[in-house]
Amino acid sequence: MSSKSEDLVNEAKRKAAFEAIDAQVTSESKVIGIGSGSTVVFCVERLAHRVKTENLSIKACIPTSFQARQLIVEAGLPLAELNAHPTIDVAFDGADECDAELNCIKGGGACQLQEKLVASCATKFVIVADYRKDSKVLGTQWKQGVPLEVVPMAYVPILAKLKALGGKPTLRMAVRKAGPVVTDNGNFVIDADFGQISDPVALEKKLIAIPGIVETGLFCHMAKYAYFGLENGEVKHLK
Numbered sequence: 001m002s003s004k005s006e007d008l009v010n011e012a013k014r015k016a017a018f019e020a021i022d023a024q025v026t027s028e029s030k031v032i033g034i035g036s037g038s039t040v041v042f043c044v045e046r047l048a049h050r051v052k053t054e055n056l057s058i059k060a061c062i063p064t065s066f067q068a069r070q071l072i073v074e075a076g077l078p079l080a081e082l083n084a085h086p087t088i089d090v091a092f093d094g095a096d097e098c099d100a101e102l103n104c105i106k107g108g109g110a111c112q113l114q115e116k117l118v119a120s121c122a123t124k125f126v127i128v129a130d131y132r133k134d135s136k137v138l139g140t141q142w143k144q145g146v147p148l149e150v151v152p153m154a155y156v157p158i159l160a161k162l163k164a165l166g167g168k169p170t171l172r173m174a175v176r177k178a179g180p181v182v183t184d185n186g187n188f189v190i191d192a193d194f195g196q197i198s199d200p201v202a203l204e205k206k207l208i209a210i211p212g213i214v215e216t217g218l219f220c221h222m223a224k225y226a227y228f229g230l231e232n233g234e235v236k237h238l239k
């Protein structure tokens with residue numbers, strides 16, 4: 001990506017994140033879920049700014065990854081565990097692709113298990129993304145396949161089962177292929193390409209039924225709102 005288009009994408013992420021935080025965090029928001037990835041960095045920046053400049057009394061921020069944990073700590077926000085706050089008022093997260101029904105592919109950063117746990121405990125789950133993630137049919141924009149967190153001892157049979165389902169699965173390797181990517185939970189990630197996904201709910205059901213797949217990156221009917229930063233500087237809202 002050229003530095004000009006990188007600037008455009010970053011600006012789109014920033015605009016979407018600021019608008020989402022401003023619209024969705026109110027004085028009633030006490031427990032906030034913090035997703036993972038580059039877009040969420042702007043959410044945390046805006047949230048920390050609002051906490052400093054307004055009388056917002058946030059009780060806890062629940063992270064979805066080591067990265068999110070660091071963001072919360074560095075921003076001076078109150079870090080807490082999901083087990084201590086099992087009901088989250090509002091959670092913000094990025095997406096690799098999101099359709100008009102707010103079904104998403106997530107896990108580009110290998111955090112989908114903790115992201116889904118946090119999203120599943122949130123009264124409001126809000127997607128924040130740039131225009132490249134806005135899609136009609138999942139699998140159109142994000143070509144790397146559905147990220148699946150898998151138990152390491154079974155990745156070979158899982159690869160075979162995914163092929164039998166019609167997918168093209170690959171074990172995600174670390175930079176310079178030094179070894180497999182290992183998640184915050186000690187598992188591996190398989191990216192399974194199923195082309196365009198016309199029925200994400202049905203595909204998710206088949207994937208999660210495979211023993212050893214701990215979680216899938218298909219987030220179906222979980223998000224209540226999505227904010228996409230556009231190339232023209234505006235923000236598109238869904239729901």
Ligand code: 5RP
Pocket residue numbers: 035036037038039040093094095096105106107108109110111112115
């Ligand atoms: C990590 C994720 C991220 O939210 C997703 O990859 C989007 O990241 P970014 O905001 O950097 O585009 O699901 O597992």
